[in-house]
Amino acid sequence: MSTAALDPTPAPSDPVPGVPPPGGAGGAIADVEWWRTAVVYQVYIRSFADGDGDGIGDVAGLRSRLGHLQALGVDAVWINPWYASPQADAGYDVSDYRTLDPAYGSLADGEALIAGCHAAGIRVLLDIVPNHTSDEHAWFTAALAGDPAARARYLFRPGRGPGGDAPPNNWQSTFGGPAWTRTTTPDGTPGDWYLHLFAPKQPDLDWDNPEVREEFADILRFWFDRGVDGFRIDVAHGLVKDAALPDAAHPELRFRHSEPHPAWDQDGVHAVYRAWRTVADSYDPPRVFVAEAWVASPERLARYLGADRLHTAFQFDFLRAPWDARWQREVIDRSMASAAQVGSPSTWVLANHDMTRQVTRYARCQPDFLAEPQWERDRWAGETPDLALGTRRARAAVLLTLALPGVAYLYQGEELGLEEVEDIPAGRRQDPTFAQTAGTDLGRDGCRVPLPWSGQAPPFGFSPPGSAEAPWLPQPPSWRSLTVQSQQDDPASTLTLYRQALRLRAEQWVRAPDLQWVDSPAGTVAFNRGSLGCWVNSGGDPVALPRRARVLLASSPLDPATGLPPDTAVWLHLGGD
């Protein structure tokens, strides 16, 4: 390794030699295979940027900040649900799929945003929520009023036991508490129960009903006709239940690895996606899907993929893997092998709006999350995070992610190195998980705190100056050092690292050949893709890097004497030129 090449942080304004300007999609917008190698940025719209000063992010705010996404160099955005919604679960309770929630803007604003993204070279994925509607959706209000056709679109069942007083089965909602709520008939007497895998305000649809299937095909067309490039599919593994709705061996619906549940991953769900693929393929260019499917293994996940099914599905095992080379390598290997068998790219992701931010995940002990029945939020109660360590590991983890073949999703704020906000006062928490577990699970608000853009104090440019309302969740004052403004010209910042990494990925990694593992010391993951190499050290000791390698980018400064320090990743150009 040439020691002269050890400086990992070229000045942010310096173009990386041979790399086109940012706006990764700019040159590739006509490429119909874009979805195989894209970097997609998840916009949690409620927390991205507030254009009208009500403390809630919106379309106007997003439009005003598209320059940030161009400078970052992403190919596409995935926007969390922006439809009309009572917001009982932050928009995953949709009351009208064909318009925007007024808090976010009008349908015309949405259409203008799609056009604005396209003009900026950025594709747009929306988030379709097909497992359930809001209880304020016209279908469900008609069902409660007794309309038989409307009732048949949901899962109403009589209760068990004397008077039907017990729920129809033992399933426990993902958010805590029973997965069934009893209705009251129009004459005031107790009636049937309805199923909700999530909150009571999110009644599950019956996907055996052809009217449900037709309606969602039509909703897809509605947005495809408006230029949307594809959809992330919410709870893609949940639409079809075991028709008998039997008791479950493990009543909890909260995802537990490798334990089958009659609500999840039933074979019948694939017919839905075959039909959706036909709809997507009828457009020019074809539209694409990414599934949120929590299933027991990469092999089960691959069943959602293929030329007649979905294009991509998140590899959540990668997100859930501890900071440990053995797990990383195993997860990457299995994910790539199973996706490749059906001709699909792997879809790597380290964060989203449901999971503890990676800076905080990596800042605590690293149990075997893949085998653990508990989610990490519960597992870590009381353990103080070492955020400097977590940040160092998160910076290394993104270099690992972006060097892998396939698609990468980034979650807004990870490019700033934001941590999970764990001290939100109980009275400000909004995630239904918090209320439905009586506060034993803090819920997901901590990864949803509005972004810090500029300035020295909240709202950090999230809302316009002089706004009447504070951000909908409180921002930590310490984020003054993590704003876009404070990082954009700092060569050592996490934002600079992300910008450099996306440029190099667009220029070099996306065209590189398949991955070949390299024998490397315990505690490291190392692979080559042609003349490019990626080394990641999650062990406790520094390791020597290959001779004759030139450093393209490193997540933390390297040590000329010893090579790659712990909790650091490096991209190499092999061959010594």
Ligand code: BGC
């Ligand atoms: C979404 C969550 C949402 C749930 C119910 C998911 O998996 O990502 O944010 O609460 O589906 O729609």
